[in-house]
Amino acid sequence: MSNKPVPHAKLAAEFLKDEPHRHFHDERLWDMRQKRDEQMHIMPEWQELREQASRLKEHTLAHLPQYLEQFEENARRNGIHVHWARDGAEHNRIVEKILRDHGHSSIIKSKSMITDECEMREYLEPKGISVTETDLGERIQQLDNQLPSHVVVPAVQKLTSDVAKTFAKYYNTDPNIDDPHALAEAQRNAARPVLLSGDTGMTGGNFLVAETGSFVVCTNEGNADLSANLPNLHIATLGIERLVPRMADLGVFIRLLSRSALGSPITQYTTHFRKPKKGGEMHVILVDNGRSERLGMDDFWTSLKCIRCGACMNTCPVYRRSGGQSYGSVYSGPIGAIIDPTFNAKKFSTLPFASTMNGSCTNVCPVKIDIHDQLYKWRRVLAERHEIPFVKREIMKMAGRLLAQPTMYRLAISGTEVALKTMPRFVLYNYLNPWGKHRELPHPVKETFHSWYKKNRLNKAKQHEETQA
Amino acid sequence: MKIGLFIPCYIDAFYPKTGIxxxxxxxxLGQEVEYPMDQTCCGQPMANSGCNRDAKETEALFIRNFSKYDVIVSPSGSCVHHIRDNFDAIEQTDEVRHVRKNTYELVEFIHDVLKVREFPWAEFPHKVGMHNSCATLRALRTASMSELGEPFFSKPKTLLSAVKGISFAAPKRPDECCGFGGTYSVTEEAVSARMGLDKVTDHHDAGAEYIVSADTSCMMHQQGCAERNGVPIRFIHIAEILNGARS
Known part of the structure; x- marks a missing residue:
């Protein structure tokens, strides 16, 4: 993985240049946020559910080893093979070994962010194992060789005309037909033979249930069920934080998940996997990849409560105008900005600064993660580790000194007034002035409040005293 | 009750009318108010950039200027948010705790402490769009937040409703952030300016002649975006309307 900080500001500026994409992206995601609001309004118990979900997750995380062992024991009893992966590399080796043991070489896979996090395709494909994404959005991203833009709608930054061009290249369809139904049909026609011939099915999973040793996959396209059920071998990869203690707890999360994500009451398919089908084999790989380390971080452990609904992305005014690709990570938007630095603090050092700290993300989060407070805390951590640009550090040092000395400060801002009044426009708005690139500067004024107050309150009071005397 | 008036740097330098x-x-409203002449800033720019240590001396100066007052009032929600919720670069002495606890944003001070609802001198015969900054909305909680589905309330609107002739526009995304965000406005200038343009356009399309806010920093940014893009809308701080400005 390259360590170079992701140039979020630059990538976002590029995304904004194209009017149709910019406009569609903002409106589409804002529409999802509004549909989420509608669902919230018809459920008087919404805030209570959020509170319950948060408490359940915090309880589970506080007793994680115990519940993980309970899950493992029950899953094994159900006939599921359970594997533990310390990191992405170990996960990928486990998948490879399972396939080699069966003499398999092709995977049909439904959407799962965690296999992207493990960079599984990049590992398996050079070894002659093909991986075909069966989720429409994830497949589009795979064909274009891009990371998912959004955890729920991976290709949301694209217009149907972009998809038509991509499909034309790989599926020989007409590049000018961008009707969504025709595109979905093209994907279906291309995917079905692969689904029927694939020898291994892979899915992610939304929840692990400790008490039953089962796991739950929530999808809308039905591709996960085909991927899991057509082949005889099913491998599911889940992060260790995906646990809930009891079956009864699931209802809280199922009710929140799709309402928060898409504003629909429930996903089209909510599939419970409990044991392998007759004659089949089922494997669950539980991935740590930095999660247990994060669990030990006082300020950031609650980010493990995330159920990947994407509501924080939909509401985020910065994400809506930057596009998911500008985050350079599998996880983008506000949740990405607080968990990505736990994977690589240097590479993702720019992301906690890709926020106005408006706090809308925290308010929509169904498990009540204090996302914007964590963004604020990450900024401190990164500044202290010197993971912010040198120039910014120096400017802040200077600002801190100047603002601590009233006399120097007064001198400095009297300069600002003169500058605004007398400098030619091209000096004020040159390329070094990022404020002025897309905005006008404030207007110069005759006097500061400070000097007005001196004249109109202090001096008058003095005159008054003198006349009295 | 002796009030210390905190006028943040950008209001002092660019919007003295708001301070006045x-x-x-x-x-x-019958208050005894003093403006300590040695004040500069609350330390927010450094703290928000992660450079909290660099805010230490500025915060110390703030305490030297303001600890002698019973309450501190400022016409800037985001500065008050910093003082109340994040002002921790310096040691938390009794003085510091006193200042943090007794610093109010102007609207909440009038609404909650003075409990004034009448402004007989005020008249503003214009349609206005209310801009609640994210700090006043989600940190100081001076208005209801759309994400939580709570019953509607708005302290600034309650105060403005007493002003003769005023009417309110209804923008489509009333509590979407305008994109200022302090240093964010320059570190991510493209996204920031786009958000600002979207914000002023939303208000203009809703028929607002003015955008009114308790945060001048948001309006400084919005005004810059409106002027550059030729969106014909004006800006005024809520203090000016409540003090009787007609335009």
Whole structure:
């Protein structure tokens, strides 16, 4: 993985240049946020559910080893093979070994962010194992060789005309037909033979249930069920934080998940996997990849409560105008900005600064993660580790000194007034002035409040005293 | 009750009218107000950039200027949010705790502490769009937040409703952030300016002649975006309207 900080500001500026994409992206995601609001309004118990979900997750995380062992024991009893992966590399080796043991070489896979996090395709494909994404959005991203833009709608930054061009290249369809139904049909026609011939099915999973040793996959396209059920071998990869203690707890999360994500009451398919089908084999790989380390971080452990609904992305005014690709990570938007630095603090050092700290993300989060407070805390951590640009550090040092000395400060801002009044426009708005690139500067004024107050309150009071005397 | 008036740097330098209106309004409401001459800033720019240590001396100066007052009032929600919720670069002495606890944003001070609802001198015959900054909305909680589905309330609107002739526009995304975000406005200038343009366009399309806010920093940014893009809308701080400005 390259360590170079992701140039979020630059990538976002590029995304904004194209009017149709910019406009569609903002409106589409804002529409999802509004549909989420509608669902919230018809459920008087919404805030209570959020509170319950948060408490359940915090309880589970506080007793994680115990519940993980309970899950493992029950899953094994159900006939599921359970594997533990310390990191992405170990996960990928486990998948490879399972396939080699069966003499398999092709995977049909439904959407799962965690296999992207493990960079599984990049590992398996050079070894002659093909991986075909069966989720429409994830497949589009795979064909274009891009990371998912959004955890729920991976290709949301694209217009149907972009998809038509991509499909034309790989599926020989007409590049000018961008009707969504025709595109979905093209994907279906291309995917079905692969689904029927694939020898291994892979899915992610939304929840692990400790008490039953089962796991739950929530999808809308039905591709996960085909991927899991057509082949005889099913491998599911889940992060260790995906646990809930009891079956009864699931209802809280199922009710929140799709309402928060898409504003629909429930996903089209909510599939419970409990044991392998007759004659089949089922494997669950539980991935740590930095999660247990994060669990030990006082300020950031609650980010493990995330159920990947994407509501924080939909509401985020910065994400809506930057596009998911500008985050350079599998996880983008506000949740990405607080968990990505736990994977690589240097590479993702720019992301906690890709926020106005408006706090809308925290308010929509169904498990009540204090996302914007964590963004604020990450900024401190990164500044202290010197993971912010040198120039910014120096400017802040200077600002801190100047603002601590009233006399120097007064001198400095009297300069600002003169500058605004007398400098030619091209000096004020040159390329070094990022404020002025897309905005006008404030207007110069005759006097500061400070000097007005001196004249109109202090001096008058003095005159008054003198006349009295 | 002796009030210390905190006028943040950008209001002092670029929007003295807002500072004057705040002072005059508090005086009209019978308050004893003083402006300590050695004040500069609350330390927010450094703290928000992660450079909290660099805010230490500025915060110390703030305490030297303001600890002698019973309450501190400022016409800037985001500065008050910093003082109340994040002001921790310096040691938390009794003085510091006193200042943090007794610093109010102007609207909440009038609404919650003075409990004034009448402004007989005020008249503003214009349609206005209310801009609640994210700090006043989600940190100081001076209005209801759309994400939580709570019953509607708005302290600034309650105060403005007493102003003769005023009417309110209804923008489509009333509590979407305008994109200022302090240093964010320059570190991510493209996204910031786009958000600002979207914000002023939303208000203009809803028929607002003015955008009114308790945060001048948001309006400084919005005004810059409106002027550059030719969106015909004006900006005024809530203190000026409540103090009797007609335009």
């Amino acid at each position: 209106a705040t002072l005059e309004l508090l005086e009209k």
